[in-house]
Every structure is written in structure tokens, then in C-alpha cells.
Amino acid sequence: xxxxxxxxxxxxxxxxxxxxxxxxxxxxxxxxxxxxxxxxxxxxxxxxxxxxxxxxxxxxxxxxxxxxxxxxxxxxxxxxxxxxxxxxxxxxxxxxxxxxxxxxxxxxxxxxxxxxxxxxxxxxxxxxxxxxxxxxxxxxxxxxxxxxxxxxxxxxxxxxxxxxxxxxxxxxxxxxxxxxxxxxxxxxxxxxxxxxxxxxxxxxxxxxxxxxxxxxxxxxxxxxxxxxxxxxxxxxxxxxxxxxxxxxxxxxxxxxxx
Numbered sequence: 001x002x003x004x005x006x007x008x009x010x011x012x013x014x015x016x017x018x019x020x021x022x023x024x025x026x027x028x029x030x031x032x033x034x035x036x037x038x039x040x041x042x043x044x045x046x047x048x049x050x051x052x053x054x055x056x057x058x059x060x061x062x063x064x065x066x067x068x069x070x071x072x073x074x075x076x077x078x079x080x081x082x083x084x085x086x087x088x089x090x091x092x093x094x095x096x097x098x099x100x101x102x103x104x105x106x107x108x109x110x111x112x113x114x115x116x117x118x119x120x121x122x123x124x125x126x127x128x129x130x131x132x133x134x135x136x137x138x139x140x141x142x143x144x145x146x147x148x149x150x151x152x153x154x155x156x157x158x159x160x161x162x163x164x165x166x167x168x169x170x171x172x173x174x175x176x177x178x179x180x181x182x183x184x185x186x187x188x189x190x191x192x193x194x195x196x197x198x199x200x201x202x203x204x205x206x207x208x209x210x211x212x213x214x215x216x217x218x219x220x221x222x223x224x225x226x227x228x229x230x231x232x233x234x235x236x237x238x239x240x241x242x243x244x245x246x247x248x249x250x251x252x253x254x255x256x257x258x
Contacts (some may be wrong), residue, residue, distance in 0.1 A: 006139040007160035008170035012191040017138035018045040019241030025096035030133040037140045038104035058103030072115035083122045128153025151181040163198035187212035
């Protein structure tokens with residue numbers, strides 16, 4: 001099952017991605033947790049150590065590797081470089097979870113064609129079209145990492161929103177982009193909801209069939225996110241998103257252990 005998670009910055013995409021990665025891993029699935037957000041904070045949320053994160057920089061910053069795989073020189077480079085071994089060789093092993101730190105596209109949202117973007121495109125292609133494992137992609141506030149070709153590999157696109165007009169407007173932009181890329185299964189998740197008024201605002205902003213569910217504001221999760229040592233967040237993460245898990249399985253169809 002391949003799940004892409006996106007939405008406006010600060011709405012809780014990374015928390016949701018980490019929670020789902022832990023849930024699938026606890027049920028015996030091998031999970032690729034992919035940090036494709038400019039903030040690259042998924043590793044910290046999952047509980048990776050500072051030493052492990054420093055030892056494995058984001059792939060987009062690995063210039064020698066990108067040059068080697070794309071053959072970049074004199075303005076020419078390979079558009080579909082070989083990357084099948086990169087997924088395991090340059091990921092952080094966390095038991096059933098493999099954390100892959102991609103980083104952001106160069107000049108994301110522009111028409112930039114460069115070795116870095118070609119390399120990241122190839123990574124996404126390999127994850128979505130070749131891997132049989134669970135893949136959780138934590139995107140930024142857009143879907144620049146997807147092309148029409150890779151979009152067909154997405155089983156479920158989740159757009160996270162908090163109860164604000166700006167956040168809801170961002171969702172609608174991403175919904176439009178997703179439709180243009182023919183991603184058929186796109187759902188909205190409301191997050192950080194505190195009151196019935198906020199819940200009503202979100203449910204009234206979208207068609208019922210587009211809405212997957214609501215996650216209420218979690219004080220314990222907020223408190224743990226301020227700690228220097230992120231370990232110990234796993235159970236809180238799992239508890240915070242478990243209410244959506246059955247819906248995720250239903251939306252993605254039957255999945256089997258890899």
C-alpha cells in the first residue's frame with residue numbers, strides 16, 4: 001500500500017505519517033517512511049537518534065551520489081538513473097521501518113530540470129511502482145514529487161488540514177492538482193480539532209465522500225514534541241492516529257504482509 005500525505009505547513013502531516021508508519025510496522029509490515037518535506041523532520045518524530053540523522057544526510061544533498069547516478073556533466077544527465085539499491089543502502093534502519101530522507105526538490109514548483117530532481121523522481125518511481133512494501137510519503141505543501149506516471153502508484157492521497165480557512169483553501173488547491181494528475185483516491189483528514197465548532201467548520205467545507213475523519217488536538221503529543229529526546233513518542237503517535245487506521249485499510253483495499 002502506498003500512501004502520500006500532504007497539506008499546508010504545520011497542519012500535522014509528519015505526525016500523521018509517523019503514526020501510520022508505526023501502526024503498519026507494529027502489524028508486521030515492512031514500511032518505507034519517506035521524508036520528502038523541506039523541513040525533513042520525519043526522522044525526529046519517528047525517534048531516530050541525532051547520530052543516525054547526521055550520519056545519513058538527505059539524498060538531495062548527496063551531490064557525489066547524484067552525479068554518479070545521473071552522469072551529470074556539461075549540462076547533460078540521465079533522466080531515469082538507476083536507484084534500486086539506494087532505497088536500502090541510504091535509509092536508516094528502524095526495525096520494520098526504513099526511514100528514507102529525500103529532502104525537497106530543487107526550485108520546487110518551477111519547471112527546473114536538473115540532476116537533483118531527476119534523481120528524486122527516480123526514487124519516487126522506484127518506491128511507488130517497484131516496491132511491494134508499505135510506503136508512507138511525507139510531502140510538503142504540494143505534490144511536486146509526483147508525475148502523471150508515478151501518480152498511478154499512489155493508493156491513497158491524504159490531505160491534512162487544521163480548522164482554518166487558509167488551511168482549507170490549501171486543501172482545495174491540492175485536490176485540484178490531484179484530479180489533474182488523475183489520482184483517484186484522495187481524502188481529507190482534519191487535525192488539531194478542539195471544539196465542535198471547529199469540527200463543523202471542517203465537515204461543512206468538504207463533501208462527505210471526500211472526508212476520511214477527524215483527529216482531535218492531543219495535549220500529550222504536543223508536550224512530548226517539546227522534549228529533547230523524541231523516544232517514547234511511539235505509543236502516543238499510534239494512539240493519536242489509530243482511529244483512522246481502519247478507514248485507511250478500507251480506502252486502500254486489502255493489503256498483505258510483504
